[in-house]
Amino acid sequence: MIHQNTxxxxxIETKEQVSQLTERISNMIGVHQVNINIIDGQVTVSYETPANLNSIEKEIYDEGYKIVF
Structure with missing residues (x-):
């Protein structure tokens, strides 16, 4: 089953940061699609097992960005 979360x-302030983070998350096993909106600070991810919301949030945090909610 495919999940989608925002x-x-x-x-995240530059296109380069968007590219790096998109690549990092996209390389996770189970991730199908990543969309990042710089203006709203939203990262929308479509994924299935073995990827999960916690592991995706950890990748964002490990890349140096803060999870707001």
Whole structure:
């Protein structure tokens, strides 16, 4: 089953940062699609097992960005 979640973040400000984070999340096993909106700080991810919301949020945090909600 494919899940879709939107994660609210802080600190993503440039297209280069978007590209790096998109690539990092996209390389996770089970992730199908990643869309990042710089203006709203939203990262929308479509994924299935073995990826999960916690592991995706950890990748965002490990890349140096804050999870707002």
């Amino acid at each position: 994660i609210y973040t802080a600190g």
